[in-house]
Structures are given as structure tokens and as C-alpha cells.
Amino acid sequence: MTNASLNQKLLLFIISVINNKMIKNTYTDEDVFVLPRTPLNLTDMLNKVSYGECVDMMKKISSNSIDMVCTDPPYFLDGLGDDWNKESLDKKGSSDVVGNLPKGMKFDRNQSKKFNEFYSKVSSEVYRILKPGGAFISFSSPRLYHSMAMAIEDAGFEIRDMLGWIYTQSQVKAFSQDHIIEKDKRLNAEQKKLLKETCNNWKTPQLKPAIEPMCLAVKPIEGRYIDNFQKYGTGLMNTSEETKTGGGFFPSNIITTDKVEESMDRVFLVSKPNKTEKGDYNTHLSVKPVSLISHLVKLFTKEDAIVLDPFMGSGTTAVACVQSKRRYIGFDINKEYIKITERRIKESAS
Numbered sequence: 249m250t251n252a253s254l255n256q257k258l259l260l261f262i263i264s265v266i267n268n269k270m271i272k273n274t275y276t277d278e279d280v281f282v283l284p285r286t287p288l289n290l291t292d293m294l295n296k297v298s299y300g301e302c303v304d305m306m307k308k309i310s311s312n313s314i315d316m317v318c319t320d321p322p323y324f325l326d327g328l329g330d331d332w333n334k335e336s337l338d339k340k341g342s343s344d345v346v347g348n349l350p351k352g353m354k355f356d357r358n359q360s361k362k363f364n365e366f367y368s369k370v371s372s373e374v375y376r377i378l379k380p381g382g383a384f385i386s387f388s389s390p391r392l393y394h395s396m397a398m399a400i401e402d403a404g405f406e407i408r409d410m411l412g413w414i415y416t417q418s419q420v421k422a423f424s425q426d427h428i429i430e431k432d433k434r435l436n437a438e439q440k441k442l443l444k445e446t447c448n449n450w451k452t453p454q455l456k457p458a459i460e461p462m463c464l465a466v467k468p469i470e471g472r473y474i475d476n477f478q479k480y481g482t483g484l485m486n487t488s489e490e491t492k493t494g495g496g497f498f499p500s501n502i503i504t505t506d507k508v509e510e511s512m513d514r515v516f517l518v519s520k521p522n523k524t525e526k527g528d529y530n531t532h533l534s535v536k537p538v539s540l541i542s543h544l545v546k547l548f549t550k551e552d553a554i555v556l557d558p559f560m561g562s563g564t565t566a567v568a569c570v571q572s573k574r575r576y577i578g579f580d581i582n583k584e585y586i587k588i589t590e591r592r593i594k595e596s597a598s
């Protein structure tokens with residue numbers, strides 16, 4: 249063997265020893281019930297929202313290192329794709345499918361396919377970086393829930409439940425046919441009047457939105473639940489006082505942050521959102537209540553755990569983590585939203 253190849257072998261051996269020391273995949277008895285250590289490459293992302301495309305950013309995170317992923321991705325409805333931003337939505341103006349449909353209401357079969365393709369890439373990375381037993385909770389619109397759930401399952405997750413956030417404050421989106429009839433040049437005034445009377449009270453098939461579904465998926469556990477929990481601190485659900493709802497009830501798969509009716513509130517209500525929590529400077533279109541995200545985070549993680557939100561938006565997950573003593577990592581492709589997040593975190597801490 250030449251001197252050069254001997255040196256090369258020696259170098260490779262030293263690198264493999266260093267790597268083995270840095271990346272710890274198993275834990276000794278001392279580590280049991282102590283939170284696993286933070287992988288080295290997470291430290292500069294911890295408790296921050298970094299600017300970047302989330303699939304690329306997740307590639308920087310080592311496998312099996314995140315306790316939970318909780319996120320509210322772009323919905324892939326009209327204009328709400330992965331280039332999601334208020335300005336481009338406002339510029340888009342009217343829909344070219346049916347009259348002037350409100351934003352997000354254009355029906356297009358491709359939305360489901362595109363969302364599935366996009367979410368398959370997201371879910372594969374989420375699967376890799378989550379610890380075994382780690383929960384992946386992802387919001388979606390009721391219309392495209394199925395394509396999101398399929399992408400998550402195809403990435404290797406076990407789908408455990410569909411959770412529903414129910415609310416009473418929302419706008420009716422169904423619309424009448426009067427303006428279409430009015431514009432129809434083939435009809436005379438009498439015919440228009442007759443057709444409007446016939447269609448009176450008949451609207452496009454859209455019920456008033458009152459539920460936002462979330463997919464609850466879990467990365468398969470290693471061994472028994474208790475083995476997985478001891479090794480990774482994940483895989484079991486927290487049913488202590490802090491996750492009880494309304495009148496001290498076991499947490500259910502329906503969650504509300506509005507007061508609805510006494511018997512419903514006893515079972516489904518997590519604490520109400522504070523009116524100022526969003527911040528009057530917050531221009532984001534889809535801000536979730538902090539109490540809702542805190543409830544989810546407490547259900548599936550211990551204190552100090554690392555929660556990732558790849559689509560951080562205006563920072564609700566970050567604020568929920570700070571308030572519930574969890575650590576967070578966030579990404580967003582919009583710098584304006586990152587600034588809003590930073591301000592919300594500062595204000596929620598003071």
C-alpha cells in the first residue's frame with residue numbers, strides 16, 4: 249500500500265470516529281427520561297424563523313431529530329399556492345371560471361393534484377426529520393383534505409385521526425345565479441325575471457364553512473409505545489390537566505376556540521383567543537388562534553421539545569411554543585411575515 253492511500257484511509261477512519269461521536273442515534277440508561285440532546289446542526293435554527301423554501305431548509309436538519317411538526321400549509325385553492333402572498337392575490341383580481349368568484353373559490357380539479365405533488369415532497373422530508381412516534385399535524389381546507397392526507401400517508405406516516413377546528417365566525421361563500429342570468433344576452437327581460445324567480449334561493453353548492461380539518465399523522469414507533477417514549481420522548485399523548493378541555497374533559501378530535509353553547513363548550517372548548525394576540529400590524533390572511541396551536545403542541549410534546557412549523561406565516565406556532573415552554577424552528581418564504589413573527593414573539597414575551 250502506498251503512503252498516499254494509507255494517509256487517505258487514516259483520514260477516513262478519523263472522520264468516521266468524529267461523525268459517530270457527533271451523531272448519536274441511541275441513548276444510554278442515563279439518557280432515559282432526559283430529553284434527547286439537540287443535534288448540532290439544529291442550534292443555529294432553534295427559536296428562530298429562517299427565510300427559505302421549507303423543503304430545502306428541512307434538508308439541513310438531521311434525521312429523527314424533531315419532536316413534532318405542526319403546520320398550516322398553503323391551501324392550493326385559487327391563488328393560494330406555494331407562492332402564497334397577499335399582494336399577488338390582490339393583483340390576481342377576478343377569476344376566469346365563473347363570474348367574479350371570491351378569492352379561493354374557483355373550482356379547479358388540478359388544485360388537488362398540484363397540492364398532492366407539493367405535499368408529497370413536504371411530507372417525505374417531515375417523515376425523515378421527525379423522531380419515531382413524532383406527531384405531524386397539518387391543517388387543510390375541507391375541499392383538499394383528501395389529497396393532503398394521501399400525500400402524508402404515502403410518505404410513510406400512519407394516519408391516526410382527522411381533527412376538526414370548528415368556528416362560528418365565517419362568511420357564506422355560496423352565491424346566487426342572478427348576476428349570471430342578468431348578463432345572459434340570449435334572454436329577454438321577461439325570461440330573465442322568470443328564471444330568477446325559478447332559481448330563487450338556489451345557490452352554488454358551498455355550505456357555510458364552520459370546520460377546518462387537520463390530519464393527525466404519526467411516524468411509526470420503534471418497539472412498544474413505552475420503549476419509544478423512553479427513547480425519544482414521543483409516541484404517547486399528554487392527557488394531563490393542561491390538555492383537558494372546557495369543564496375538565498378528555499381532549500377530543502373536535503376543538504373550538506369560540507364559545508358555542510354550554511354543553512358543547514364543556515367538551516370542546518380550549519381557551520378563547522385573546523383579541524390582541526394577532527397584533528394590529530399583522531397583515532397575514534390566515535392567522536390561527538394561539539390557544540388552538542398551544543393545545544395541539546401540549547398534546548403531543550413534553551416541555552422543551554422541538555416543534556417545527558415549515559410554513560410559519562405570522563408566527564402563531566412560535567408564539568404558542570414560547571407560551572407553552574417548547575422550542576421552535578420555523579421557515580417562511582415571505583420576509584414580511586418573518587418580521588411580523590419576530591414582533592409577535594417579542595410582544596408575547598413582555
Ligand SMILES: C[S@@+](CC[C@H](N)C(=O)[O-])C[C@H]1O[C@@H](n2cnc3c(N)ncnc32)[C@H](O)[C@@H]1O
Pocket residue numbers: 300301302303320321322323329330331332333532534535536558559560561562563564565579580581582585
Ligand atoms: C397558511 S399560511 C400560515 C399561517 C400561520 N398559521 C399563521 O397563523 O400566521 C402559509 C404560509 O406558508 C408560506 N409558504 C408558502 N409556501 C412556502 C414554502 N414552499 N416554504 C416556506 N413557506 C412557504 C407563506 O408565505 C405563508 O405565510
